[in-house]
Amino acid sequence: MAYEFVYESEVKQYRSDCSKTLKKTCELLRAKGISAQFSLVGSGARNMITRNGNGPYDLDYNLLVMKADNEYRDPRLLKDTIRNALNKAVGGKFFSDTQDSTSCLTALLHFKDTPNVEFSFDVAIIKKNPNGNYMRLIHNKNAYALGWDQYTWNEVPNSHQVKDKADEIKEEGLWQEVRDRYLEKKNMYLSWQDRNHPSFVVYVEAVNEVYNRYFNRGGGYNVQSLF
Template sequence: MYNFRYVTEKQLSPVKNDLILIMNSVRAQLCKEFTFQFEFIGSAKRNMVTYDEGMNIGFDFDVNIQINANGIQYSAKDIRTKIRTSLDKIAPHFGYDHAEDSTRVITIKLKDKRNSKILHSADFAIVNNYIDKKGNKQQRYIRFHKKHSKYVWEKQPKKYYLLEKKVEWVRNEGFWNEVRKLYLEKKNRNTVPGKCSQSIYAETIHEICQKRGYYE
């Protein structure tokens, strides 16, 4: 059993403000090459950031970096490398370690080095929103294929859009408090090592939809 709880706005606010300053600095540093917008997504946007004091993972933020049209001329590798390099120059001034490059995101972590503990972290996904030939809104992201050391633009899977439709229905029907309660219960009961919060969140939404009468 775990002991996850929701992080308060008072705890989140100073960290979020620093991340905004970091992103604005990265944007200013790269503005002569390309521009981008950024937004907090996931648990930070939903006000569902969790934290278990007994674990060495801290709490985390998810941020989408949305590349504007003037950046698409660059390769996926160039875009991600430029952003990661800029983060490496700026984030340490706010106490963060150098950026880590993983499959879907670039991660920065702030640690209590004396006690070898992660206090919090931020995952940055680089995305591009566009309209396809059928007029549908789509999103792709830069994915790092480590095995081949290759960066590519990859479309979000179909389940990404299906989940958003379910979330919209749950909110509109007034069942969001049920989501918050069940999500925390599921995180604390989870017995699958390495199971990510996004998977638990998707399961929570699906279960509430089934319970309340929304079917695909």
């Protein structure tokens, strides 16, 4: 099996439903003292939704925590609070309660008459560090500290200004190269059975690789790479 892109027309309704659900989640979090905003991974990078073979596909979102009350310095409490808000926001639909995986929260939508998964969406909890790079909230279920599984913030290398880099690539008509590299890297990690590279990390890697290939530090084309 391998990842392939899904047509935008096929996922339009799911995008709309997820957007409504996550808007409600952010409203619930605001009442709990957490200011957050969500974005589709590679937001603005259209047509980059993937499916593994004929299986169900998913949408990958980032939930950026911009400000939170002091009690949420405890990452366990922060993730539990976000998970509870997300569960409440998807209530009344066919979604099961969100699953707490290592690097994200996953909500599964089942077919009405079978246990098969029709669709899912993943929500990674992120924040920015003082250097401007993104940090992912990771739940290390197999790393015990004082009898507890471990929650940590892991930096996404070179994620600073990734949106600006993506915009510059698009302006120069090079976006297809990002799409190609993104799909190549998704399948590479799949073949390695590497579950430590969720879509956002792969997206950052793909943008940086294409940007470094074509642009020098001065912001212009790297002429040698074009021939």
